[in-house]
Amino acid sequence: MALIDTLNADLKTAMKARDKETLATVRMLKAAVVNEQVKLGHDLNDQEGLAILATELKQRKESLTEFKKANREDLVTPLLQEIKIVERYLPQPLSEDEVSQLVQQVIEQVGATSTKDFGKVMKVLMPQVKGRADGAVVNKLVKAALTK
Structure with missing residues (x-):
């Protein structure tokens, strides 16, 4: 199943479950994938999709360190949830x-x-x-x- 199809299926599941955090994160991921498709002018292959997801994860981890430095615990907790959601779409990281x-x-x-x-x-x-x-x-x- 293509990444965009997986995101669409998870989007529907999150809507039905009324899971606002997952819904928001999946929408952001889908938007990033669609933007890249438009930019490149073709459907993404698995490697390109993984690269986008890895970039999204990296951005969130960088934000997490900045929020921790600034003692913004109110932003840390939702960001940790987003990181967990994004990690579900990535393959198991190498040790x-x-x-x-x-x-x-x-x-x-x-x-x-x-x-x-x-x-x-x-x-x-x-x-x-x-x-x-x-x-x-x-x-x-x-x-x-x-x-x-």
Whole structure:
């Protein structure tokens, strides 16, 4: 089932259940997906859909840290609920160990030997972990592996 179909089905379910929080979040996600479809001029494939959802999740997590810094507990609780809802649509995130194993495989695959090969490794690795691992974590692990 395509992402937009899943969002539409969940939208109807949330409406019937009168679940305002889920309804609002699913509407935001659907709007982001539809906006991207219009921008690109075609239906999104799974990778593009996951990328949008990952972006939405990242934005909410960044907002969460800002709200916590500002002691805005009134905004933290609803945002945590939104994060849980968005995470339902994303695949299970990779652990740091799993990402580290992928990093080693890609380094061997491309024959990387030094930090000069960082770009080659990232170019092959990022499509494999898109939406399943934080880019900053991947970046850190690749740098660590190449400086050994």
